[in-house]
Amino acid sequence: MSASNDTPREAPLEPNWLQVKPGNVPSELKALPCCVSNPVPVWDESDGDWRWTKPPSHPVTGYNIGPDRPEKWSDFDTCAAAVLSGDWKLMGGLLPEGSGIVGYDVAKLKRPGTLARNPAIKSGIREN
DSSP, X not given: OOOOSSSOOOOOOOOOOOOOXXXXXXXXXXXXXXXXXXXXXXXXXXXXXXXXXXXXXXXXXXXXXXXTOGGGSBOHHXXXXXXXXXXXXXXXXXOOTTSSOOOOOGGGGGSTTHHHHOHHHHHTOOOO
């Protein structure tokens, strides 16, 4: 496809995702509900470009899972084994309310205007 305002360009090549190294994950994070994901490129009409979505999935059933149902998530060891086997590419954890752990999806920082709308995030990031 050719690029225009209405038509998406060809989907991008998949990035080199960070390799999972289970031994480097702190025990506090290993205790949290865990998921796996195989990233999918999607066209984002709001900025006219591709982005990667990483739907959280259960490592055994493959079903998509959401943050509103932590009981459906899995444990760290099961997720790590699924990723290390090559069945899944990524893994992540759910940061439940009240866990005392705060996180932010840094991939969203690449979107235009994100830092301008979120000055508290910008203050915690070192720009190179």
